[in-house]
Amino acid sequence: MNKGHAGMLFLIFVVFGILISVQFRSIVQSETGDAISIKELTEELEKERNEKALLMEQLTSIEAKREQLLKNFGETLNNEEINSLLKKRDFEYLRAGLAPVKGSGIVITLEDAPAIGELNINDYIIHDSQVNAILDELKAYGAQAISVNGERVISTTKPVCAGPTIIVNNNRYPPPYVIKAIGDPYALFDAVNSMSTVAFMRLAGIRVDIVMQDEILIDRYHPIESLDAIFDDLEVVTSEDL
Amino acid sequence: MKTFKVVSLTLVCLLLGITIAWQFNSVKTNQILAQYEKEDINELIEQLLQEKNNNENLKARLQELQREVDAFQNDENTDKQYIQELKQSVLNARIMAGLETVKGEGLVITVKSGGLIEVEDRHIEELVNELKASDVQAISVNDERIVAMSEIRNAGGYIMINARQLVPPYTIKAIGDAEKMKNSLNLLAGVLDKFEYYEFEVDIREEKNVIIPAVRDVPIDMLTPVEQ
Numbered sequence: 001m002n003k004g005h006a007g008m009l010f011l012i013f014v015v016f017g018i019l020i021s022v023q024f025r026s027i028v029q030s031e032t033g034d035a036i037s038i039k040e041l042t043e044e045l046e047k048e049r050n051e052k053a054l055l056m057e058q059l060t061s062i063e064a065k066r067e068q069l070l071k072n073f074g075e076t077l078n079n080e081e082i083n084s085l086l087k088k089r090d091f092e093y094l095r096a097g098l099a100p101v102k103g104s105g106i107v108i109t110l111e112d113a114p115a116i117g118e119l120n121i122n123d124y125i126i127h128d129s130q131v132n133a134i135l136d137e138l139k140a141y142g143a144q145a146i147s148v149n150g151e152r153v154i155s156t157t158k159p160v161c162a163g164p165t166i167i168v169n170n171n172r173y174p175p176p177y178v179i180k181a182i183g184d185p186y187a188l189f190d191a192v193n194s195m196s197t198v199a200f201m202r203l204a205g206i207r208v209d210i211v212m213q214d215e216i217l218i219d220r221y222h223p224i225e226s227l228d229a230i231f232d233d234l235e236v237v238t239s240e241d242l
Numbered sequence: 243m244k245t246f247k248v249v250s251l252t253l254v255c256l257l258l259g260i261t262i263a264w265q266f267n268s269v270k271t272n273q274i275l276a277q278y279e280k281e282d283i284n285e286l287i288e289q290l291l292q293e294k295n296n297n298e299n300l301k302a303r304l305q306e307l308q309r310e311v312d313a314f315q316n317d318e319n320t321d322k323q324y325i326q327e328l329k330q331s332v333l334n335a336r337i338m339a340g341l342e343t344v345k346g347e348g349l350v351i352t353v354k355s356g357g358l359i360e361v362e363d364r365h366i367e368e369l370v371n372e373l374k375a376s377d378v379q380a381i382s383v384n385d386e387r388i389v390a391m392s393e394i395r396n397a398g399g400y401i402m403i404n405a406r407q408l409v410p411p412y413t414i415k416a417i418g419d420a421e422k423m424k425n426s427l428n429l430l431a432g433v434l435d436k437f438e439y440y441e442f443e444v445d446i447r448e449e450k451n452v453i454i455p456a457v458r459d460v461p462i463d464m465l466t467p468v469e470q
Contacts (some may be wrong), residue, residue, distance in 0.1 A: 002272075005247065008251070009251075009254075010446035012255070012258055015258060015262075018262070019261055019265050021270065022265065022269065023265050023268060038283060038286065040285065041283065041286040041287065041290060043287060043291055045289055045290050045293060048290060048293035048294055048297060049293060051297055052293060052296060055297060055301065055304065056300070058304055059300060059303065059304060059307070062304060062307045062308060062311060063307065065311055065312070066307060066310055066311050067292070069311060069314040069315065070324075073324060074324075075316065076337040077321060077324075081324060081325060082321075082324065083343060084326065085325065085328040085329065085332065086328065087348045088332050089328060089331055089332045090293050090338065090467065092332050092335035092341075093335050094465060094467055095336075095341065095462055096335040096338045096339040097338070097339070097390055098338070100467070100468040101465040101466060101467055101468060102465075102466050102468050103463075103465050103466055104464070105464075125315075127352070136378065136393050136394065136395065139391045139392060139393040139394075140395055140402075141377055142461075143363055143391060144391060144461060144462055144463075144464050144465050145391075145465055146390075146391070152392055153391075154338065155338060155339065155340050155388070155389045155390045156338075156374070156377075156378075156379065156391045157374075157390065158371075158374050158375050159371040159374060159375060170292060170296060171296070172289065172292075182464055184464075198287075211290065211318060217468065219404050224299045224300045225299050225302070225303055226295060226303065226338070227331070227338060228330075229377050230338075230379070231337050231338065231380075232342040232379075233346045233348075233379045233417055234337055234345070234379050234380055234417060235344060235345045235346055236333065236337065236342045236344055236345075237342070237343040237453060238313070238342070238343050
């Protein structure tokens with residue numbers, strides 16, 4: 001073996017050695033550390049979600065119990081003032097979104113495009129702005145009650161935040177996104193169906209199903225704080241006599 | 243012998259070339275993967291904090307309700323207390339629906355066009371959305387209260403809210419945590435940066451007594467209550 005060949009071989013093996021160590025480090029880096037905490041975080045999140053489901057159940061049952069006690073109390077006392085207040089309260093709950101309601105309207109189902117074509121990749125995904133534009137359209141055409149994935153839209157509902165999941169009233173839901181609206185079904189259908197936003201979404205293959213229905217059920221808002229706490233910065237200026 | 247050397251060297255060099263290419267790709271993908279995982283972690287932590295916060299609130303609410311139920315069951319409430327509680331829940335529901343004129347600390351923001359670009363529905367909507375996202379408790383635009391079913395849209399040079407035509411300058415009032423609101427409006431490339439780019443004239447005042455009027459009506463003629 002002459003010197004030239006030996007030198008070249010030496011170089012080649014040096015490069016090989018470096019390559020192997022770089023590769024090894026890169027693999028180690030991507031597999032340890034982060035992977036462990038992702039698993040832990042997911043488990044912890046799962047735990048919190050299960051707890052939440054349990055707490056929500058308890059909340060519903062205790063609210064029902066309280067409601068029953070209030071009604072019983074009113075009946076036994078048979079007080080005129082109390083009975084009229086109860087009626088008034090039911091009416092105001094209806095207007096505030098604190099009572100479950102039904103009526104005719106439309107149901108819109110949105111789901112990301114199943115395949116990506118030649119448009120920009122972002123065009124195949126549902127965006128916040130699109131969901132919010134649809135909500136605004138529904139409101140403009142006289143919707144009287146709206147829910148997104150079962151969450152009632154109320155006066156303090158933040159603009160919807162859509163991504164891999166949708167956040168409504170601080171709760172997260174996986175797709176498909178389902179928007180229910182009670183109002184004139186024909187007016188709502190035509191309004192949403194003819195939106196340019198919807199046309200564009202459909203062009204990209206995003207699923208936008210709009211169905212008119214005679215009876216849509218929309219749940220009430222479930223406050224997880226007392227209303228006093230939610231509106232603690234507000235002082236009532238004028239109020240009709242109660 | 244010489245041929246063998248040449249062939250083996252060629253082979254080794256070829257192998258080296260392939261390895262370098264493969265190596266380059268693999269390191270790049272690993273980096274991308276690590277990046278994704280980092281994003282995932284951020285997202286997960288955010289979700290976890292939100293759920294924890296929700297659960298804390300839920301627990302507090304449950305305790306509160308339990309105390310009320312106990313009070314009822316032990317007959318601690320008198321007629322008067324009962325009537326008082328009912329009145330309060332009627333009032334709270336009316337506040338929530340936007341049917342009461344309310345007062346509180348907050349911001350008063352005035353926006354008007356300062357150049358070629360007119361202020362349109364989407365600009366006002368973006369501002370209102372940003373305020374909503376920073377936990378405001380009441381908002382109005384030119385004294386039109388923003389309620390659950392309020393729309394914000396353009397109609398021939400005007401902005402329509404609650405089916406009313408509004409003309410500039412637009413005055414947005416919001417009751418809530420003024421610092422929080424200002425922070426989110428002042429974000430880099432946030433609403434105010436955009437407004438500056440459009441050459442809008444914007445005035446933001448912090449006020450102790452912001453008064454936000456009630457909405458005229460909340461129509462519910464198409465809603466049928468459902469027994470719970």
